[in-house]
Amino acid sequence: xxxxxxxxxxxxxxxxxxxxxxxxxxxxxxxxxxxxxxxxxxxxxxxxxxxxxxxxxxxxxxxxxxxxxxxxxxxxxxxxxxxxxxxxxxxxxxxxxxxxxxxxxxxxxxxxxxxxxxxxxxxxxxxxxxxxxxxxxxxxxxxxxxxxxxxxxxxxxxxxxxxxxxxxxxxxxxxxxxxxxxxxxxxxxxxxxxxxxxxxxxxxxxxxxxxxxxxxxxxxxxxxxxxxxxxxxxxxxxxxxxxxxxxxxxxx
Amino acid sequence: xxxxxxxxxxxxxxxxxxxxxxxxxxxxxxxxxxxxxxxxxxxxxxxxxxxxxxxxxxxxxxxxxxxxxxxxxxxxxxxxxxxxxxxxxxxxxxxxxxxxxxxxxxxxxxxxxxxxxxxxxxxxxxxxxxxxxxxxxxxxxxxxxxxxxxxxxxxxxxxxxxxxxxxxxxxxxxxxxxxxxxxxxxxxxxxxxxxxxxxxxxxxxxxxxxxxxxxxxxxxxxxxxxxxxxxxxxxxxxxxxxxxxxxxxxxxxxxxxxxxxxxxxxxxxxxxxxxxxxxxxxxxxxxxxxxxxxxxxxxxxxxxxxxxxxxxxxxxxxxxxxxxxxxxxxxxxxxxxxxxx
Numbered sequence: 346x347x348x349x350x351x352x353x354x355x356x357x358x359x360x361x362x363x364x365x366x367x368x369x370x371x372x373x374x375x376x377x378x379x380x381x382x383x384x385x386x387x388x389x390x391x392x393x394x395x396x397x398x399x400x401x402x403x404x405x406x407x408x409x410x411x412x413x414x415x416x417x418x419x420x421x422x423x424x425x426x427x428x429x430x431x432x433x434x435x436x437x438x439x440x441x442x443x444x445x446x447x448x449x450x451x452x453x454x455x456x457x458x459x460x461x462x463x464x465x466x467x468x469x470x471x472x473x474x475x476x477x478x479x480x481x482x483x484x485x486x487x488x489x490x491x492x493x494x495x496x497x498x499x500x501x502x503x504x505x506x507x508x509x510x511x512x513x514x515x516x517x518x519x520x521x522x523x524x525x526x527x528x529x530x531x532x533x534x535x536x537x538x539x540x541x542x543x544x545x546x547x548x549x550x551x552x553x554x555x556x557x558x559x560x561x562x563x564x565x566x567x568x569x570x571x572x573x574x575x576x577x578x579x580x581x582x583x584x585x586x587x588x589x590x591x592x593x594x595x596x597x
Numbered sequence: 598x599x600x601x602x603x604x605x606x607x608x609x610x611x612x613x614x615x616x617x618x619x620x621x622x623x624x625x626x627x628x629x630x631x632x633x634x635x636x637x638x639x640x641x642x643x644x645x646x647x648x649x650x651x652x653x654x655x656x657x658x659x660x661x662x663x664x665x666x667x668x669x670x671x672x673x674x675x676x677x678x679x680x681x682x683x684x685x686x687x688x689x690x691x692x693x694x695x696x697x698x699x700x701x702x703x704x705x706x707x708x709x710x711x712x713x714x715x716x717x718x719x720x721x722x723x724x725x726x727x728x729x730x731x732x733x734x735x736x737x738x739x740x741x742x743x744x745x746x747x748x749x750x751x752x753x754x755x756x757x758x759x760x761x762x763x764x765x766x767x768x769x770x771x772x773x774x775x776x777x778x779x780x781x782x783x784x785x786x787x788x789x790x791x792x793x794x795x796x797x798x799x800x801x802x803x804x805x806x807x808x809x810x811x812x813x814x815x816x817x818x819x820x821x822x823x824x825x826x827x828x829x830x831x832x833x834x835x836x837x838x839x840x841x842x843x844x845x846x847x848x849x850x851x852x853x854x855x856x857x858x859x860x861x862x863x864x865x866x867x868x869x870x871x872x873x874x875x876x877x878x879x880x881x882x883x884x885x886x887x888x889x890x891x892x893x894x895x896x897x898x899x900x901x902x903x904x905x906x907x908x909x910x911x912x913x914x915x916x917x918x919x920x921x922x923x924x925x926x927x928x929x930x931x932x933x934x935x936x937x938x
Contacts, residue, residue, distance in 0.1 A: 397793065399789070399792075418792070418797075419789070419792035419793055420792045420793075420794075420795050420796055420797045420798065423792070423793055423794060423795035424795045428793070429793050431789070431790065431793070435787055435789060435790045436787065436790065437782070437783045437786040437787055437790065438786065439786070440779075440782075440783065440786075444779070448779055448780065448783060448794070449794045451776060452794055452795040452796055453795065456776045457776050457777060457779075457780040457796060457801070458776075458777055458804070459775060459776050459777055460771070460772045460775045460776075460777035460778065460804070460808065461771060461772075461775065462775050462776060463771075463774060463775065464774050464775055464776055464778060464779050466775075466776055467776050467779065506790075506794065507793075510794065510795060
């Protein structure tokens with residue numbers, strides 16, 4: 346196994362005295378799929394927002410490769426190669442699906458600043474946009490407004506947007522949340538297809554998804570790392586079972 | 598049938614140009630010039646509000662700063678008036694850099710309040726700095742020098758001032774339909790998503806703010822030369838408010854609507870003033886309330902929806918609705934809330 350590409354040391358976030366994330370160390374190995382799991386309120390989403398710069402940490406450091414990303418803004422984190430998808434589908438409703446990708450691809454080129462040019466200039470990214478759409482199975486919807494897509498397809502567009510940044514590390518925030526079984530299978534298949542040559546970190550509730558995708562699992566509870574290891578190991582760990590099912594002694 | 602024909606872009610554009618050139622034949626020429634200048638001002642406000650999702654309540658700072666700067670250049674240097682107007686617009690853009698830098702981080706009502714506060718500061722400075730601005734008397738007798746041409750006739754001057762407005766409107770149209778405009782609209786719709794795609798949201802908003810200020814300044818310069826004076830009223834908050842009102846009346850995020858709103862309000866104000874009615878605010882306010890209640894998308898937005906519905910065409914994706922209500926700070930609050938559960 347190669348070294349960690351994404352690492353957090355002593356990461357903490359405090360909200361008005363409440364420690365949502367409380368001293369988390371995380372090492373994500375390059376090329377792996379790393380799942381973050383834990384019961385509600387364990388701090389998964391906060392950790393996610395810390396890693397992507399949407400929240401500034403109260404303490405601790407984040408490094409991507411050799412680069413220190415602590416306290417960087419979301420756009421800087423994205424440019425550094427850490428791309429995220431959103432749990433609550435978060436698109437530009439009136440924009441076409443293809444234009445979403447064109448805009449995402451145009452970001453690093455600085456074309457977005459050209460206020461004196463026609464927006465037709467964005468079409469130069471149409472080819473690459475269509476490749477990405479094909480990859481996530483959305484090519485047939487390229488000219489549709491994103492707001493009119495079905496839920497599962499919006500999530501696929503989220504994934505395509507994150508992929509368009511060609512990130513070193515792809516962070517997926519509950520990629521299967523709210524999906525029916527069929528969409529879940531399709532999403533698992535999709536992640537499996539796009540993970541080659543990439544590192545994926547995902548927050549996920551669905552244990553079947555975790556079992557079929559994740560190389561390593563970090564279990565969080567009350568803002569701390571409870572257990573970390575391969576899925577096969579942690580699934581039988583009594584601490585994990587009690588974290589999910591509740592401590593049997595507590596209900597006596 | 599006729600409506601549908603009129604709604605087609607080349608037809609609409611040709612018609613608008615004909616009206617723009619015929620205007621001083623139809624109405625009192627100085628009023629025609631006022632309409633043109635205010636139309637550009639309102640379009641500048643709409644650029645920021647309709648496409649950037651930022652409601653500036655202090656754009657009089659840019660309109661007025663340009664009016665004074667234009668006046669000062671024309672008065673003290675004797676340069677041709679186009680140079681003065683361009684100088685005024687540049688001054689407005691330069692002023693917009695620090696004001697924008699300090700306010701684009703905010704959104705919604707906070708952005709509106711901070712821009713209003715800055716505009717009040719500019720008002721205070723203009724009022725106090727009597728040696729330069731003339732204080733309450735304003736700048737009087739701004740000349741219309743253009744290589745010795747006699748432009749004292751308002752009818753002739755209209756055709757000298759109109760090109761500035763048309764260029765300004767063209768620039769606004771270009772901005773909205775540029776790659777920058779697309780990024781700006783995506784930021785308006787979903788700032789967090791735009792950030793996660795690597796777009797520095799605040800810097801994009803700042804550029805939009807500066808461009809909008811420059812266009813407002815272009816209008817203010819034309820206005821000052823046309824009237825031959827710059828007054829405190831040009832930097833007063835009611836001037837900012839009137840521009841916002843024009844945009845809302847005509848339809849946010851349509852550009853055309855801002856022009857229509859400006860034409861309506863300026864002619865109404867003029868009509869009421871010539872009729873000897875002094876409390877024009879009561880009438881314009883009343884009309885404003887009625888239109889906002891009846892047509893939420895403004896006159897232009899409603900008309901566009903009606904013609905689009907009749908011809909059964911889908912609206913193109915590039916034509917946006919008014920900005921979504923959730924601002925970036927609200928969205929970040931949601932992020933924090935979700936995380937803190």
